[in-house]
Amino acid sequence: MLYFDESGYTGPDLTNVSQPYFALASVKITNDEIACLKKDIGYYEWGKEHHFKSMYTNPQGRAILDKIFNHPLMDANHVLPSFADKRYCIYANIVNILVETMYYNKGINLYEGAKNLILANGLYYFAIRHPNKDLVAEFEKNFVTMVRTPSVASVADFYRTTDKLREDTGTESGFFEMLSEIPLTIQYIKEALPYMKFYIDLTIPLFSVSVQEWYKRTGEKEDVLFDSSEPFFANKEFMEYLRDMDVPETVVGYGKGKHVYPLPIGNIEIAKSHEEFGIQLADIFASALVFALTPRTDKFVKYQNKVRQLPIFQNIKLNIAPSSIDFIEERMQDTADIDPLDFLCMYGNSKNTKQD
Template sequence: MLYFDESGYTGPDLINSKQPYFSLASIRMTDEEIAQIKEEVGYCEWGRELHFKSMYKSYHGQKILDKIFNHPLMDNYHVLPSFAHKRYCIYANIVNILVETMYHFNGINLYEGAKNLILANGLHCFAILHSNKDLVAEFENNFVGMVRKPSIESVANFYRTTDKLRYDVDTREGFFDMLSEIPPTIQYIKEALTHKKFYIDLTIPLFSVSIQEWYNKTKVKENVLFDSSEPFFANIEFMESLRDMEVPETVVGYGKGKHVYPLPVGNMEIAKSHEEFGIQLADVFASALCFALTPRNDKFVKYQDKIKSLPIFQNIKLNIAPSTNDFIEARMKETAEIDPLDFLCEHSDRININKKSNI
C-alpha cells in the first residue's frame, strides 16, 4: 500500500509568503511493517495521532519524531518525499500556460531542447535579482490573479504590469528579452485559460511523478490511500482518468523524465488520517520537509538544522524548483519518441468523449 499526505497546500495561491513550499510524501509499507513501527516508536504510549506541526514543539514530541526518522524502515525503499517551490512555479506556469500555448499554435514544441526550462529558470532568476521588488510582486500577483479568476480586467492588469516591468529602468536586457515573449501571448489568452481547473495546483504533478518513481522501483501498480484533504478530494477523478486510459502501456517523455501511461497505479481511495497510521507517517515526512525548507529565525532553528541533515531529505530528485545548469544542459540533449503533452491531450480527448457517450 502507498500512503500519501501533503503539507503547505495553498491551492492556486502561489504567492503565500508564509508557506513558500508545497510538499508531498508517500510511504510504501506492508501491514506487518506498520505494526512493527507502531510498536518500536511507542505509538500507543504516545496515545494520539501523529502531526509533525504540533509534535516538534514539545520535548516528548521530538523524541517520538526522532524514533520515527531514525527507524531502519524509514529509508528510501519505504519513503519518497517531493516538493515544489511555489515562487518558481509562478514562472514555470507563465511559460507552460501562456508561452507554450502561443508556440504550440505556431507549430513549435517548447519542450524540445528544454526551451521551457531555460525560459522559466531565466525569468525566475532575473525576477529575484530585480531591484524593484514591489513591481515584481505586482507582476507575480497579477499573473496568479488572472489564472485564478480570468476576466477582461485581470487579463488587462497582467499584461499592463508585464509592460511596466519590461520597461522599468532596473530591468536588465536579458530579462527584457525574456519578458518580451509574454505580450504576444495575449491573442491566445482564451485558449490558454480554457482548462483553468487544473492550473497551478501542484498536487497532480507531484503525485504523478511519485507514482512513476514507485513503479520504476517496484514494477507493481500499488493501491493508494490519500488523506481526506482538499487537494486529493478535488483531483481524484482526474487522476483516475489518467489511470483508466484505454491504451496499451506507453512510455512517453524526455530522457530520465520518461513516464508510463496509463498512470501505473491500482485503486485510489481517500481515508481519514486518524484511522491510517501510514498516512500519519506521510504527514510527518511531508510536514518535516516543509519545515526544513522554509526559512525561520525562531527558537526552533536548531531543530530545523537537525531535520535538514536527515539522509531522507538529501538530494530530493522529485521536485518542481529552479534547475541546475548541469540539469538543463543534459535536458537540452534529450529527445522524445512520444511527446507527453501530445499523448495526454489526444487521450484525454478520448476520455472526455467516452464519458459523454456514457451519460
C-alpha cells in the same frame, strides 16, 4: 500500499509568503512493518494522532519523531519525499500556460531541447535579483490573480504590469528579452484561460512523478491511499481517468523524466488519517520537509537544522524547483519518441477529462 499526504497546500495561491513550499510525501509500507514500527517508537505513548505540526513543538513529540526519522524502516526504500517551490512555479506556469500555447499554435514544441526550462529558469533568476521588488511582486501577484479569477480586468492588469516591468530601469536586457515573449501571448489568452486552474495545481504533477518513481523501482501497480483533504479529493476523478485510459502501456516524455501511461497504480482510496498510520507517516515527512525548507527565526531553528540534515531529505530528485545548469544541459540533449502532451491530447476525451 502507498500512503500519501501533503503539506503547505495553498491551492492556486502561489504567492503565499508564509507558505512558500508545497510538499508531497509517499510511504510504501506493509501492515507487518507498520506493527513493527508502532512497537519500536512507542506509538501509543503519544496518545493521539501523529502529526508533525503538533509534535515538534514539545520534547515528548520530538523524541517520538526522532525515533521515526531514525528507524531503519523509514529509509529511501519506504519513503519518497517531493516538493515544489511555489515562486518558481509562477514562472514555470507563465511559460507552460501562456508561452507554450503561443508556440504550439506556431507549430513549435517548447519542450524539445528544454526551451521551456531555459525560459522558466531565466525569468525566475532575473526576477529574484531585480532591484524593484515591489514591481516584481505585483507582476507575480497579477499573474496568480488572473489564473484564480480570469476576467477582462485581471487579464488587462497582468499584461499592463508585464509592460511596466519590461520598461523599468532595473530590468536587465536579458530579462527584457524574456519578458518580451509574454505580450505576444495575449492573442491566445482565450485558448489558455480554461486550463489555467488545472495547470497551476501542484498536486497532480508531484503525485504523478511519485507514482512513476515507485513503478520504476518495483514494477508493481500499488494501491494508493490518501487523506480526505482538498487537493486529493478535488483531483481524484482525474487521477482515476489517467489510470483507466484505454490504451496499451506507453512510455512518453523526455530523458530521465520519461514515464508511462496509463498511470501505473491500482485502487485509489480516500481515508481518514486518524485511522491510517501510513497516512500519518506521510504527513510527518511532508510536513517535516516544509518545516526544513521554510526560513524561520524562532526557537525551533535548532530543531529545523536537525531535520534538514536527515538523510531522507538530501538530494530530493522529485521537485518543481529551479534547475541546475548541468540538468538543463542534459535535458537539452533529450529527445522524445512520444510527446506527453500530444499523447494526452490524442487519447483524451471530453466525457472523462473535463480538464484536458
